[in-house]
Amino acid sequence: MDEPFGSLDAQTKDQLQTELLELWQEDRKTVVFVTHDIDEAIYMADTILVLSTKPATIVDRVTVDFERPRTERRLDIESSDAFKRIKSRLRRDLGLTD
Known part of the structure; x- marks a missing residue:
């Protein structure tokens, strides 16, 4: 899924993120989810791959250990x-300042 919630208002985005997580909880299918939203990546993912600019290579692989659901x-x-630690790490990976 490539930025499926990118153009939504905050309330709709939150609702659809919740629905996707609930669907995942039922079926446990692998989902590849592309986002530029760091908070969304941390909340939704079990593993985050940070990519470089072109040509894209993996800069970092971050395991997210929050319990489910x-x-x-x-x-x-x-x-x-x-x-907060994961967010700070991802921001550093992307060359952003805290």
């Missing part, structure tokens, strides 16, 4: 120190 604990996850 995540949909009932979103605010706890996003305010956790672990979330």
Whole structure:
């Protein structure tokens, strides 16, 4: 899925992220999800691959260890120190400042 929620308002985006996670919880199918939204990547993923610019190569592989299901604990996850550490690492990988 390539940026499926990129052009949505915040409420719709949140709702669809929750629905996708619930569908995944039922079927456990592999989903390759492309996003430029760091928070979305951390919340949705079990593994994040950070890509370089062209030609794209893998810069970093980050394992996200938050327990599932995540949909009932979103605010706890996003305010956790672990979330902040992962976000900081991803920002460094992308050459962004904190």
